[in-house]
Amino acid sequence: MAPNRYKRGITIGLIVGIALWAILFVPLGTVGIQPKLGSFAASASNQYIYEISNHLQGLYPLIITGSLAFHLVYGALLGFLAGRMTEVRVFLNRK
Numbered sequence: 001m002a003p004n005r006y007k008r009g010i011t012i013g014l015i016v017g018i019a020l021w022a023i024l025f026v027p028l029g030t031v032g033i034q035p036k037l038g039s040f041a042a043s044a045s046n047q048y049i050y051e052i053s054n055h056l057q058g059l060y061p062l063i064i065t066g067s068l069a070f071h072l073v074y075g076a077l078l079g080f081l082a083g084r085m086t087e088v089r090v091f092l093n094r095k
Helices: 006-042 047-058 060-087
Strands: none
Touching: 006 047, 006 060, 047 060
């Protein structure tokens, strides 16, 4: 499954980026971070902390969408670099 061309590397990078986003980031954000923000807002010691936590809870769709874009760009870039390095044979064992 090694990317032997940069186009295949980009494709594999995009697939891996989507998979990591769906398997790791979305569940962690939904099950781990959002409930903590809710409990943090409920037990806020002052109005300033309450407003910040409510504002962050309202940004959840933007954070999820932005993280998907980041994972796609990062995966494509990493796949491109890996594919290009195999094209120019950077990974050959030279003695």
